[in-house]
Amino acid sequence: MAARRPNRENAFLYIVPALIFVLIAELTPVVYTIYLGFMEWDVINPPKWAGLKNYLRVFSTPDLLNALKNTAVWVGGTIVFSVGLALVIAVLINQVRLKSVFKAIFFIPATLSPTVASIFWSRVLVSQKGALVSIFELFGGSLQPLITNAKFNTFIMIGIWTWQYLGINLILFLVGLETIPQEPIEAARIDGANSWRLFYHIILPLLQPIMLLVVANAVINSIRMFDIPWVMIQGGPGRSSETLAVSLYRESFLLFQMGLGSAIAVVISAFSFLASYRYLVSIGGGRKR
Amino acid sequence: MKKIVLAVCVCVLSFALVNGPVFGAVKEMKFSHDNSEFQEFWTNMGNASADEVGIQAVPTDYETEVYKTKVKVDLPTGRAPTVFKWWFGYRALELLEAGLIADLSDVWNEVGDNFAPGLKEALTIDGVPYAIPFLISYWVWYYSKPVYQKYNLKPPKTWDEFMSQLALLKKNGVYGIGNTIGKSRWTSFIVFQEIMYRVDSDYYNKLMTGKAHYTDPQAQQAMKIWKDMLDKGYHAPMDLDYVEDIPRMMKEGKIAYAPFGDWYGGIMQQQGLVPDKDYGVIILPEITPKGKGAIILEVSPLCAGKNSGQLDLAKAWLKWYSTSKSASDLLWGLRFATTTQITPDIIKKDDPVLAAEMEMLKKYPTKLIRFWEATPVEIVEHAVNELNTFRATPGDPMAVLKSIEAKAKETWPKYKVKY
Numbered sequence: 001m002a003a004r005r006p007n008r009e010n011a012f013l014y015i016v017p018a019l020i021f022v023l024i025a026e027l028t029p030v031v032y033t034i035y036l037g038f039m040e041w042d043v044i045n046p047p048k049w050a051g052l053k054n055y056l057r058v059f060s061t062p063d064l065l066n067a068l069k070n071t072a073v074w075v076g077g078t079i080v081f082s083v084g085l086a087l088v089i090a091v092l093i094n095q096v097r098l099k100s101v102f103k104a105i106f107f108i109p110a111t112l113s114p115t116v117a118s119i120f121w122s123r124v125l126v127s128q129k130g131a132l133v134s135i136f137e138l139f140g141g142s143l144q145p146l147i148t149n150a151k152f153n154t155f156i157m158i159g160i161w162t163w164q165y166l167g168i169n170l171i172l173f174l175v176g177l178e179t180i181p182q183e184p185i186e187a188a189r190i191d192g193a194n195s196w197r198l199f200y201h202i203i204l205p206l207l208q209p210i211m212l213l214v215v216a217n218a219v220i221n222s223i224r225m226f227d228i229p230w231v232m233i234q235g236g237p238g239r240s241s242e243t244l245a246v247s248l249y250r251e252s253f254l255l256f257q258m259g260l261g262s263a264i265a266v267v268i269s270a271f272s273f274l275a276s277y278r279y280l281v282s283i284g285g286g287r288k289r
Numbered sequence: 290m291k292k293i294v295l296a297v298c299v300c301v302l303s304f305a306l307v308n309g310p311v312f313g314a315v316k317e318m319k320f321s322h323d324n325s326e327f328q329e330f331w332t333n334m335g336n337a338s339a340d341e342v343g344i345q346a347v348p349t350d351y352e353t354e355v356y357k358t359k360v361k362v363d364l365p366t367g368r369a370p371t372v373f374k375w376w377f378g379y380r381a382l383e384l385l386e387a388g389l390i391a392d393l394s395d396v397w398n399e400v401g402d403n404f405a406p407g408l409k410e411a412l413t414i415d416g417v418p419y420a421i422p423f424l425i426s427y428w429v430w431y432y433s434k435p436v437y438q439k440y441n442l443k444p445p446k447t448w449d450e451f452m453s454q455l456a457l458l459k460k461n462g463v464y465g466i467g468n469t470i471g472k473s474r475w476t477s478f479i480v481f482q483e484i485m486y487r488v489d490s491d492y493y494n495k496l497m498t499g500k501a502h503y504t505d506p507q508a509q510q511a512m513k514i515w516k517d518m519l520d521k522g523y524h525a526p527m528d529l530d531y532v533e534d535i536p537r538m539m540k541e542g543k544i545a546y547a548p549f550g551d552w553y554g555g556i557m558q559q560q561g562l563v564p565d566k567d568y569g570v571i572i573l574p575e576i577t578p579k580g581k582g583a584i585i586l587e588v589s590p591l592c593a594g595k596n597s598g599q600l601d602l603a604k605a606w607l608k609w610y611s612t613s614k615s616a617s618d619l620l621w622g623l624r625f626a627t628t629t630q631i632t633p634d635i636i637k638k639d640d641p642v643l644a645a646e647m648e649m650l651k652k653y654p655t656k657l658i659r660f661w662e663a664t665p666v667e668i669v670e671h672a673v674n675e676l677n678t679f680r681a682t683p684g685d686p687m688a689v690l691k692s693i694e695a696k697a698k699e700t701w702p703k704y705k706v707k708y
Contacts, residue, residue: 043362044364044365044383044389063674122472126529126530127528128529128534128543129537144526237677238681252358253354254354255666256358
């Protein structure tokens with residue numbers, strides 16, 4: 001019996017309701033945001049055409065340049081700590097008997113929302129009656145305010161994000177490690193490859209699909225990082241620890257510069273798209289194969 | 290005949306379905322605010338107004354930033370709230386200029402006598418009284434009674450005396466000033482404001498209205514004094530929370546003073562502090578003779594949305610709200626003394642600190658608007674960021690002032706002020 005060819009028209013009809021929903025619920029705000037990015041709008045008075053002014057401001061205003069820099073630090077910090085550390089730990093615990101216990105320990109913080117995690121760490125780090133200072137005081141020490149220190153509070157917050165997100169990356173890497181075929185590893189071992197060479201030349205290339213997913217996810221999450229810097233210090237002191245997402249919020253909802261806020265939103269989306277491009281291409285490529 | 294009766298009945302029922310009950314009906318109106326802690330109070334007030342004047346105010350609260358956006362977006366439309374809480378001064382100006390809030394002259398004509406002289410003027414822009422006060426708050430300095438008792442302190446009579454107290458407290462490991470920026474960005478302007486108007490209150494007024502500059506000697510002097518205080522370590526750690534940590538530490542005798550509007554008394558009591566036992570209130574002395582007799586005033590206004598379609602209801606409700614009965618509910622519900630019917634004698638037994646403050650205020654005839662509302666929002670937001678940074682890492686005061694001055698130069702022309 002000849003196989004029936006799929007009816008493309010009918011298939012299309014099945015996705016029409018979802019397509020309409022996507023167009024209305026997702027595409028409309030996107031188009032409207034892009035439109036607002038070219039306007040000046042204070043919410044009260046009608047929007048006025050501003051051309052590229054808002055986009056130029058994103059890349060020329062000192063506060064927003066600082067937000068761009070902080071966002072880049074977040075991206076770098078997230079890749080190094082949240083991804084890098086997760087990979088190292090995954091490789092280390094992959095062969096350990098109590099792997100599931102370690103997985104659970106690292107995964108618990110991921111069950112909290114970033115807002116709850118931020119409030120929790122604010123109370124841990126506060127210099128009076130905080131959990132950390134209480135430990136210090138046991139040994140006669142004291143603690144200076146950490147989160148209000150503009151020099152290193154971004155790094156503290158990246159640390160908190162790592163604490164929270166490491167578990168998810170770890171699980172993904174462990175899944176990746178479990179799916180790696182054993183034959184090439186054993187062949188390399190027979191050829192005398194040491195652990196490092198085994199990891200670098202065999203395991204890492206075979207982990208690439210998972211690595212792409214984890215890195216793309218980590219980069220997108222850090223590009224749009226809002227919760228932790230906002231809840232912990234509102235992007236302060238001053239605007240020193242603002243990320244692009246915090247700037248978007250401040251410009252849109254504190255200063256009511258909806259045009260500038262929308263331009264920042266478009267920039268964030270563009271960066272996120274670029275970050276995920278390689279992953280999206282790899283998925284598309286895989287399907288073609 | 291039957292048909293006519295039936296037609297009338299249908300009409301009445303239809304009207305009732307659309308507009309609510311017709312005979313002796315309680316009419317509903319939308320009331321918006323941004324204080325979730327006051328939601329229960331407003332619900333009770335809504336019920337009271339339904340019983341007394343047949344207007345049920347239905348309150349809805351939102352988180353402050355969401356609230357600001359929602360109200361601004363709704364005001365030009367039919368979704369506009371009937372009555373809503375807002376901020377006064379420049380924060381209300383943009384709404385008034387856009388024709389989004391109603392002229393409340395009728396309400397003031399009828400109930401204006403219930404409010405202290407000068408309040409109507411404070412809530413008037415270009416001759417239009419646009420609001421009725423919800424909260425009238427004066428900015429004072431709360432002090433810790435345990436600290437005062439332990440170090441045998443008395444309210445300072447001169448600024449130098451105050452500085453000596455701070456030095457003594459520092460020597461004994463007590464933080465002088467509970468002003469933080471940990472969870473509240475806005476609080477960074479407080480000490481700057483408190484020093485500046487004590488240097489020269491007239492200059493403060495001029496600065497707020499674009500008639501003086503941030504680089505003028507008075508502002509420089511204020512910043513110099515503040516930097517000196519920061520350098521000497523008189524402030525409590527900046528990462529504290531002003532709602533929980535400062536009251537607790539004042540009760541424990543670890544912080545001596547906290548400068549806030551007198552709404553802070555309610556927060557102190559919520560945190561378990563007892564007025565006159567755990568805390569008291571003073572008004573700090575002036576720094577120069579030009580700062581004498583001045584005090585900062587904060588007013589939270591209630592406005593009426595012009596496009597709500599319920600303007601008459603809004604005015605009737607605001608008139609009811611301004612009666613002595615409602616003022617009494619406001620006092621016992623939220624500890625806000627808003628109308629002239631609330632005298633120190635009424636509140637003395639329950640809150641002797643607030644009663645004492647009301648007596649003290651008689652010596653301060655010059656009312657200045659709080660920095661947060663007194664000057665355009667663009668300048669305030671920028672200044673708050675700059676002062677926030679300065680509070681965290683006290684650097685060059687002149688650099689801070691120059692930065693705010695640059696923002697002021699950019700902003701004032703938008704408000705048609707030649708700067």
